[in-house]
Amino acid sequence: MTEQIKVRRVPAGGSILQRLSGDRPARPVYLALALLILLGWLLVALDGGQFVSLENIVGIQQRSAALGIVAVGQTVVILAGSLDLSVAYLISLNSLVAAEIMAGGDGAVLPGVTTVLVVSALVGLVNGLIITRLRVHAFIATLGVALIIRGLLDQRYDGPAGSVPASFLHIGYDRIGPVPVSALLWAAVAVSAWFLLSRTRLGYRIYAVGGDAEVARLSGVRTGRVVVAAHVICSVCAGIAGLLLVSRLAAGAPTVGTDGGYDLESIAAVVLGGTALAGGRGGVAGTVGGVLLLAVLDSVFNQLEVDSFAKDVVRGVVLVAALAIYARRRRTA
């Protein structure tokens, strides 16, 4: 990994994306991604397989869309100096809310989507208010909310429930050429978040609050509101991810969020993308790269049929190594 950084000046695959975002931390993750794709292609070719195929490209996008959408939301809260551990249970809850309402048929799709977004926004609001008004650390606040949602799920559901009309499955399964609709949805979420963060006043304030809340407050930013807004955005993203998952599963499932590990994995994707866990530095472009990196890694593992325990070891090492490299760059820069 250290080697990759030294040859950084060589034009890399993701250069357009980073120019678009202007966030420097995103650069190494795209370089790493390019190298990983190269490595994966080599390894899989040696193994007698074909890595760069239409199916695989579609597969990588399908695999990363849900995590990608959650991670975009997580980026926003982390940039604001907070974090959200409640997304996994929120996704499960949303999948059930959506599937139970949509069981009514095609006409119920819109109410289903609306309810999910409203429920998500409310949960985000609660998270934000607990953190800012009750002054509870984000870690504990969102962990507590996660437990409360879990209790609700355990109490009310004992297995998959609800169903969605066949038309709704198009979101999860259709594609335009090599691009699945789910990936387009993810792209739309990411571009909106990018726009919000880099082109709006709220975006600047999120960076300011995450960078130094005290300075932001002294320069007239209402830090509390910014953190609450970030949490609402994050939860709404989790809601969208829940909707996407429902369109894949055709039913709501009380374990889909936790089984997917969307809480810790989304945080891992965000920091892999170069966003600082302490807030204030980073951006959506990096996160997209981080998610793709994890997805390509998964795809390579799949092609080579790597044991799932070995995967965990590699993921852990990659995560820590990447963060060590970022820290080094920051000090030498």
Place this chain on the structure above:
Amino acid sequence: MKRSLPIFVVLAALLVAIAVANPYFLDPPAFLAFVKRAAPLVILAAGQYFVIVSGEFDLSVGSLVTAEVVIAARLIDGTAAATWPVMVLLIALGLLAGLVNGSVTTLLRVPSFITTLGMMLILSGAVFLWTGGSPRGALSPQFRELGRGSLGPVPWSVLILVVTAAAAIWAMRADFGRTLVAAGDNDRAAALSGVRVPRIRTIGFMISGLSAAVAAILLGGFAGVSAQVGQGLEFQAITAVVLGGVVLGGGRGSVVAAMAGAFTLEALFTLLNLYGISGALEPAVQGFIIIGAVALGAVNFRRRRPAVA
């Protein structure tokens, strides 16, 4: 100390509530059984305290506990003679995991949340890679004794807990404790006044690793080999510490209160069980209480630190 007062009130109230529902609860055997059950979590919370008060997180303790139990079972494989050497090895492994966590966090400047998250993945992956997916071998009766048996009427776990608590209190009263808190409160100021912050934080991580090793010995002893033994313990330990009024981000809170937080959590579980609150609602009640307790603790404490260190 003022900050940690509420947790003792809450703990006392919970114990009274349990005693009302179950009059035998305060009898020595029943109470000792409660303490015995709480011991692993209390020890983990004490260890986690040293990390949190220095301004860091340790998410790896749960998988460290699992890894230690699985390693012990495979290496001991039922033979009495291997028991003590393996226990020494477990302690060493715990310290080593802490050393790695601490060094990566302080020397490579990786946020401890990520370092220990990575460690969690690596440990749980590596240990099952080594055993081929599920635990192998068996723990010897001698190994089990510490978690299962007792010395006269007092369970070994309770004795180990008392020793651990005494050591933790002593460490916090010594110079080490003061510099640890100083590093957590403001690491730059501490460094300027001559504290070797990286070293002191690394020692904090090693203490957490050590506590995970001890907890693993007690848990493995109590219930035997299982692949789930450490599941979720990291969040429980952090919750316990925070319940005790220790501030995430470091610099504030006492180790006694952290341990009281763990007892409170355990008492809460017992109480919910006694009053027949179904398993389903248990997490929700827990969530409310954690948020509530921390919110109440924060009322008198206006200077808020940034959300995540």
Place this chain on the structure above:
Amino acid sequence: MQIASRRLFAGAALAGLVLAVAACTSDTPTTSAPSGSTPAAEAGASGKGTGEQSKFFVQADYDAQMAMRTAQPTGPVDKPWEQSIDPELIDTAAYKKPGPYHLCFSNAAVNNAWRQVGWKSMQAEVSLHKEIKTFTALDAEGKDDKQISDIAELQTKGCDALIISPNTTATLTPAVSGACPKVPVIVFDRGVQTDCPVTFIKPIGGYAFGAEAAEFLVGKVPPGGKILALRILPGVDVLETRWSAAKVAFDKSELKVVGVEFTDGDAAKTKSIVTDYIQRYGKIDGVWMDAGATAVAAVEAFEDAGQPVPPINGEDQEDFLKKWSEAKLTAIAPTYPTYQWRTPIIAALKILNGEQVPKVWNLPQPAITQDKLASYLRPGMPPLHYALCGCENLPGYPEKWGGTS
């Protein structure tokens, strides 16, 4: 489950065919959404402490499984993984093709001892057949969404047959339905809510497991005895059926179920729960468990309390069998045999060979009783090894399964 769902999905599969085709490419599986409604039984006998009957309970499935417990399976006696009960054979000539074959497997997870033992047996079974040129297996790591992607990915790899062990019944149904038209599909362990797979392989089922253990307790515990029921977690269909069958048996008996508790499969929690119950009731007269993984912890709770261990059930894991034999317990071990992992490979080869296979392949599901205990004790195997792995004659035994000879 299968009987009820077949009716439901004959129509559903048809409805799926008329699904509107979008302007762009669609990988949407041809099925309509599964209906979540299963006939919930009326509230159970009150006063028995067993609570409401599970909404997963289906009387017809229960009756079918009770009948199968006494039925004589057909097939080689020494190879229970090739046997089947009441097979309704179907023709597979349409799938016949010459070897060598490429078999594919979408695995829900290998996250517990049961799946690990089974997975090793399956790999060993593959190695027995030279005509299998390639065996591609993807592990979904317990994630529904990943398994859906995995199934889609496998369809592009030129598999001659696709074996699926679904992570969740309802949510994997669309993906399985999507694969059926493209490749012969074999489903095992948990089912799906469509009958499009060529064959569905399973042991008799959860009702048989739960009933076996409960009937044993009814026979051994004197009337009025206090029973503690320990379950892993709610909401898992294969576990819900175990409890609902036990509930039926307990409701008919003179026994009193004093508690139904969830252990999360955690040994320490199990031990704590049992200890609490012993303290509260003074004495517990029988313990029913929906899975054996924490049975030893439950036994130890009685030992540590200085009480005799009451009649109890476990499963065919070696640690429980060893404890049973050493502590001379009054016990039974119903099973959910891991040898079922061998059957899908055998079934795939039969299908590709054009041989008939049962539409629903019901494998025998023996219970280990006192008289058969000795024959299932395998010293040298790991504590969490399952005795009914059917793997003793497979290449690599016992080392591959973690044992020593």
